[in-house]
Amino acid sequence: MIHLIAAVDKNQGIGINGHLLCHISEDLKRFKALTSGHTIIMGRKTFESLPGILPQRHHIIVTRQKQYKRNDSHITVYHSVEDVVAALLPNKDYFVIGGASMYESFMPFAYSQYITEIDAVFTADTFFPKFLRKDWYIAELQEFAADEHNKYAYRFARYVRREMYNLNEMTSNL
Template sequence: MIHMIAAVDQAGGIGRNNHLLCHLSADLKHFKKLTMGHAIIMGRKTFESLPGILPGRRHIILTHQEGYCEGREGISVYHSIDSLYSCLDEDQEYFVIGGASLYTAFIDKADTLYLTEIAATFPADTFFPMVDKTQWYAMSCEAHEADEKNPHDFTFYHYVRKVSEACDSEISENLKDI
């Protein structure tokens, strides 16, 4: 199963100069909770923006640079989307964590989206791909107000791709109880 996870501002911005747009402590904790124990897929620049290897997660990096991180434990490197995608095990869960080109490459392959929607707009140079929300169900939504550790209002959304009309009807029935 392929999940995509990102924090986006109201204009779809996700970053600027290879940094997050803002610091939301709750979002970082949410990210850790969801990705712990799973493989995370990212581009080279996203990997380089991390403070180091994130514990408890296998790192899969896509880069055109030959020999990049060769032999580093806990890291797998691929040089094309096709080679990366062909090596994914359908019984495993993967989280695409950025950057923009990977989000764009995987948006049609993703089963779920975990989006933290920030109630603000920032100067950004990197954007999440447009999401056709008619193709997704919002399975959960959890709003949070700004506080001392989170300077902006934000909402955690969990979207699941619509699959078929029969399945859509079953999901719609189940959503009535939520």
């Protein structure tokens, strides 16, 4: 299953100049806990913004640059979203971690979204795609106030696509 994972501000901003808008320690811990042991999917620019290979995760990089190569067993490069989707194995979890065009491209295939909603507005040049909230069910929600460890209030929301949620509910009752 494909999952989108992102931290967004009140305007759906996700980044500025190739960097996160802010650092919330618990969000980074959640990201690591959710994605460790799974494959993460990202665009080339997102990959190049990382400090290196993220441990315990296979990296899929999507780029239109045909000559783009990485000789590392932790990385697979694809040149289209369609090729990635065709290569994914059923009953396995994949996390799309950015950037904006990757979120937009994989949204139609996503089973769920793990969104950290930050109660602030930042200057951003990159945005998470708008989605129809009515098409998604809030499966989990945790709220956190600003405190001495976190400058901003935020919440962890897990959205599940309604049609898939309902289908899974129906098949589990058979």
